[in-house]
Amino acid sequence: MVSRVKDERAPELQGFREVQRLAYACAEAVAARLKPGVTEREAARMQREWLRERGVRDWFHLPFAWFGDRTAFAGFKVPLQFFPTDRRLEPGMPFILDMAPVYKGFTADIGYSGCLGLHPLHDRLLADLEAHRALILSEVRERRPLREIYEDVERLMIRQGYANRHRAYPFGVIAHKVDRVAERRWSPHVFGFGTQSLKGLLSDAVHGHRDGWSPLWSPYRFSDHPPQPGLWAVEPHLGFRGTGAKFEEILVVTDSRDPEQSAFWLDDDLPHVRRWAEERVAA
Amino acid sequence: MSLRDLPGARERRVATGGIELCVIELGDAARPTIVLVHGYPDSKEVWTQVARQLAEQWHVVLYDVRGHGRSTAPVPLRGGFTLEKLTDDFLAVADAVSPDRPVHVVGHDWGSVQAWEFATVSRTEGRIASFTSMSGPSLDHFGHWIKQRMTRPTPRRVGQLLGQGAKSWYVYMLHTPVLPELAWRGPLGKRWPRILERLEKVPPGDYPTPSLPDDAAHGAWLYRDNVRSRLRRPRADAFAHVPVQLITPTGDIFLSEQLYDGLDAWVPQLTRRSLPAKHWVPRTRPDQLASWIGEFAAVNETALRDGVPVRDTAPQGAYADRFGGQLVLVTGAAGGIGRATAFAFAEAGARVVVVDRDAEGASRTAELARLIGAPAAWAETVDVSDEQAMEKLAEKVAAEYGIVDVLVNNAGIGISGSFLETSTEEWRRVLDVNLWGVIHGCRLFGKQMADRGQGGHIVNTASAAAYQPSRALPAYSTSKAAVLMLSECLRAELAEKSIGVSAICPGIVNTNITATTRFAGTDAAEEQRLRKRTSKLYGMRNYPPEKVADAILRAVVRNQAVVPVTPESHGARFLSRLSPGALRAAARLKPPL
Numbered sequence: 001m002v003s004r005v006k007d008e009r010a011p012e013l014q015g016f017r018e019v020q021r022l023a024y025a026c027a028e029a030v031a032a033r034l035k036p037g038v039t040e041r042e043a044a045r046m047q048r049e050w051l052r053e054r055g056v057r058d059w060f061h062l063p064f065a066w067f068g069d070r071t072a073f074a075g076f077k078v079p080l081q082f083f084p085t086d087r088r089l090e091p092g093m094p095f096i097l098d099m100a101p102v103y104k105g106f107t108a109d110i111g112y113s114g115c116l117g118l119h120p121l122h123d124r125l126l127a128d129l130e131a132h133r134a135l136i137l138s139e140v141r142e143r144r145p146l147r148e149i150y151e152d153v154e155r156l157m158i159r160q161g162y163a164n165r166h167r168a169y170p171f172g173v174i175a176h177k178v179d180r181v182a183e184r185r186w187s188p189h190v191f192g193f194g195t196q197s198l199k200g201l202l203s204d205a206v207h208g209h210r211d212g213w214s215p216l217w218s219p220y221r222f223s224d225h226p227p228q229p230g231l232w233a234v235e236p237h238l239g240f241r242g243t244g245a246k247f248e249e250i251l252v253v254t255d256s257r258d259p260e261q262s263a264f265w266l267d268d269d270l271p272h273v274r275r276w277a278e279e280r281v282a283a
Numbered sequence: 284m285s286l287r288d289l290p291g292a293r294e295r296r297v298a299t300g301g302i303e304l305c306v307i308e309l310g311d312a313a314r315p316t317i318v319l320v321h322g323y324p325d326s327k328e329v330w331t332q333v334a335r336q337l338a339e340q341w342h343v344v345l346y347d348v349r350g351h352g353r354s355t356a357p358v359p360l361r362g363g364f365t366l367e368k369l370t371d372d373f374l375a376v377a378d379a380v381s382p383d384r385p386v387h388v389v390g391h392d393w394g395s396v397q398a399w400e401f402a403t404v405s406r407t408e409g410r411i412a413s414f415t416s417m418s419g420p421s422l423d424h425f426g427h428w429i430k431q432r433m434t435r436p437t438p439r440r441v442g443q444l445l446g447q448g449a450k451s452w453y454v455y456m457l458h459t460p461v462l463p464e465l466a467w468r469g470p471l472g473k474r475w476p477r478i479l480e481r482l483e484k485v486p487p488g489d490y491p492t493p494s495l496p497d498d499a500a501h502g503a504w505l506y507r508d509n510v511r512s513r514l515r516r517p518r519a520d521a522f523a524h525v526p527v528q529l530i531t532p533t534g535d536i537f538l539s540e541q542l543y544d545g546l547d548a549w550v551p552q553l554t555r556r557s558l559p560a561k562h563w564v565p566r567t568r569p570d571q572l573a574s575w576i577g578e579f580a581a582v583n584e585t586a587l588r589d590g591v592p593v594r595d596t597a598p599q600g601a602y603a604d605r606f607g608g609q610l611v612l613v614t615g616a617a618g619g620i621g622r623a624t625a626f627a628f629a630e631a632g633a634r635v636v637v638v639d640r641d642a643e644g645a646s647r648t649a650e651l652a653r654l655i656g657a658p659a660a661w662a663e664t665v666d667v668s669d670e671q672a673m674e675k676l677a678e679k680v681a682a683e684y685g686i687v688d689v690l691v692n693n694a695g696i697g698i699s700g701s702f703l704e705t706s707t708e709e710w711r712r713v714l715d716v717n718l719w720g721v722i723h724g725c726r727l728f729g730k731q732m733a734d735r736g737q738g739g740h741i742v743n744t745a746s747a748a749a750y751q752p753s754r755a756l757p758a759y760s761t762s763k764a765a766v767l768m769l770s771e772c773l774r775a776e777l778a779e780k781s782i783g784v785s786a787i788c789p790g791i792v793n794t795n796i797t798a799t800t801r802f803a804g805t806d807a808a809e810e811q812r813l814r815k816r817t818s819k820l821y822g823m824r825n826y827p828p829e830k831v832a833d834a835i836l837r838a839v840v841r842n843q844a845v846v847p848v849t850p851e852s853h854g855a856r857f858l859s860r861l862s863p864g865a866l867r868a869a870a871r872l873k874p875p876l
Contacts, residue, residue, distance in 0.1 A: 124650075124651070158618070158795070161622060161626075241655060
């Protein structure tokens with residue numbers, strides 16, 4: 001259903017926009033409550049409770065929180081290390097909040113990077129993410145194979161002096177598809193992922209496998225295809241010597257012939273985008 | 284030039300406890316004061332070069348310890364050199380030269396031993412702003428150090444005790460009656476300058492002064508009056524009430540580094556520095572000392588004013604004690620190993636000069652280096668194969684940033700393909716960058732280091748291809764083998780100047796070099812395919828350049844000659860010595876590209 005979106009006024013998108021805004025509002029609210037001594041587990045629980053109070057019942061994945069050098073996934077070997085730990089936040093530490101709520105059947109998956117106090121290096125990383133947002137959009141509009149776009153993003157990161165840290169995610173993905181999810185009264189989660197969403201992803205994977213595309217945007221051969229219409233949660237993640245920063249938001253890809261309408265970011269009124277605009281004004 | 288002839292030197296005499304101390308002041312008296320205290324058997328002249336440099340920004344005060352130089356000696360000598368009396372002397376000098384502001388104290392050898400007393404007794408509280416110690420432990424800490432090791436003697440602790448016990452041979456000699464005096468006033472006093480020059484590499488000059496035999500004879504009482512009593516009954520409350528900067532010369536033949544192992548327990552605010560040098564650092568490394576002393580005093584002046592603890596502002600990286608404030612130049616630092624090396628030095632608090640052809644990449648490296656701890660970082664756009672450009676760079680660096688302490692000749696390009704298909708032009712290009720670039724760097728910056736005469740280190744990036752022959756890399760391997768041998772020869776030559784030379788042999792490391800490698804005898808399309816293919820293989824190997832950077836810093840600290848980095852590089856090095864035939868056989872294999 002979503003893949004038939006023709007332009008940004010499509011009514012289906014409104015639901016996604018709403019849940020993405022809700023998730024970012026949650027991130028900002030929780031970030032404002034983070035104080036020295038708060039643990040990752042507590043930060044994850046704060047996100048969960050905030051969203052549950054506002055009607056979220058199901059998840060694409062449960063909220064994550066990473067503090068300090070865990071924002072750069074330093075020393076991550078197995079996926080279990082992504083789960084929140086008892087690490088405490090200290091002054092000057094960077095943090096990342098990552099959550100994927102399902103609200104009224106619409107999914108969002110967002111990542112919010114912040115820092116407790118001043119951190120000029122973290123500011124630099126956040127500022128440098130802007131080029132990636134622009135690069136991804138322009139190359140998707142050119143309908144370049146996803147694998148090549150992935151490589152170009154990685155090259156830009158290396159040129160900027162950073163390491164590609166989204167490679168640490170399962171399958172090394174920079175993005176994955178999100179979709180509408182059936183609302184069930186009971187939806188358990190396995191390893192932090194909602195079963196309904198996993199079901200959607202799996203069915204996409206099966207269909208895509210037949211047609212030569214994949215709902216996971218990875219550096220591997222199965223991503224060597226042009227962008228598939230639909231909604232993609234894109235999450236470029238920079239790491240630099242124990243400091244990491246990312247954003248994650250939904251990119252809408254349509255089958256429109258108009259390049260402007262063929263791909264666009266679901267919402268341009270997000271904290272990181274506003275931040276870049278403010279920085280430009282200040283400069 | 285002697286101390287009294289330095290511009291603006293004022294001499295005054297301070298009376299204290301029945302003796303008179305000779306005090307020299309340099310620099311503007313309105314500025315914060317740094318007091319330099321000399322050791323045994325020295326006089327204040329040991330500080331000449333350090334004092335001259337510090338006087339540009341500080342009010343520098345030096346005095347001859349009682350019984351030394353132009354200060355008078357107590358009568359009788361026995362009992363006249365106790366740490367209590369030395370503390371009285373210091374307070375008298377401090378009150379005379381800086382009555383209403385605390386002073387920064389710097390001590391070397393026995394100057395440092397006494398200054399530890401100043402920094403740990405309560406009656407000096409509020410009179411000292413900071414203390415820089417070199418080659419002189421607190422006798423109280425030393426006493427506890429010995430006691431700990433005697434009461435629980437593990438093999439390691441016994442080894443440490445015996446090691447330091449052997450290094451202290453001269454202390455036992457000084458406790459014998461009359462003999463030391465006779466020796467110093469006789470043959471030892473006469474030969475001492477030559478001994479210092481030969482064994483300690485102390486450059487000749489205004490030091491030692493003619494008063495040496497008397498200084499040394501009087502100073503023997505420093506040991507006799509204090510060592511036995513303090514080591515037997517060390518004070519239990521010898522906690523430092525000021526921030527301390529500990530400078531440890533790693534080649535000191537009188538004091539082992541382990542003496543300072545538990546120092547953090549005694550000093551709440553401790554900054555550690557280490558210096559590859561022998562005992563007489565004020566003579567052999569005056570530039571580095573002046574910069575560390577000045578920097579530490581400045582940080583503490585700011586801390587006094589703003590109330591920020593010093594510890595929080597110090598760089599945290601590995602080897603920060605060794606590279607903090609040093610000047611490091613890295614070529615080829617716009618990416619790969621060079622960039623990672625620049626970052627590693629930046630994290631250790633070094634000032635970094637980033638050199639590369641790629642201006643944008645270089646300035647990016649410099650910018651990030653400043654963000655992660657480099658007090659300063661500059662980008663210079665230079666092609667290392669361009670002799671004139673390199674000469675200009677060397678002049679500019681010396682004039683604007685100073686003499687380079689660590690030089691990393693890392694810039695290099697890749698070339699692959701059979702020998703018969705490699706054109707002379709391609710040969711020239713690879714030798715120009717890989718070999719001549721290193722030669723220019725060593726020639727220009729190595730000469731500056733040697734002329735300064737205060738040590739330094741040169742790192743050349745060779746390759747595992749320097750000892751692993753291969754039919755696929757004839758030109759590249761040749762250039763790198765030349766770099767390896769150049770490094771070995773240079774190491775032999777510069778050893779007498781205390782300049783270390785290391786050759787790094789990384790192996791297969793995931794960097795951009797594969798994406799720009801020239802494949803001889805191929806057209807553009809085929810070359811592009813090969814570049815992609817090798818980049819992919821290197822990516823699958825995925826050995827990070829950061830690990831090579833760590834190996835480079837370690838090589839400088841340990842002064843290693845040849846450093847293979849990746850396991851395959853270690854393996855090739857091992858085989859090249861054990862069974863070169865196996866490597867020759869491997870060299871015949873065609874790489875699967």
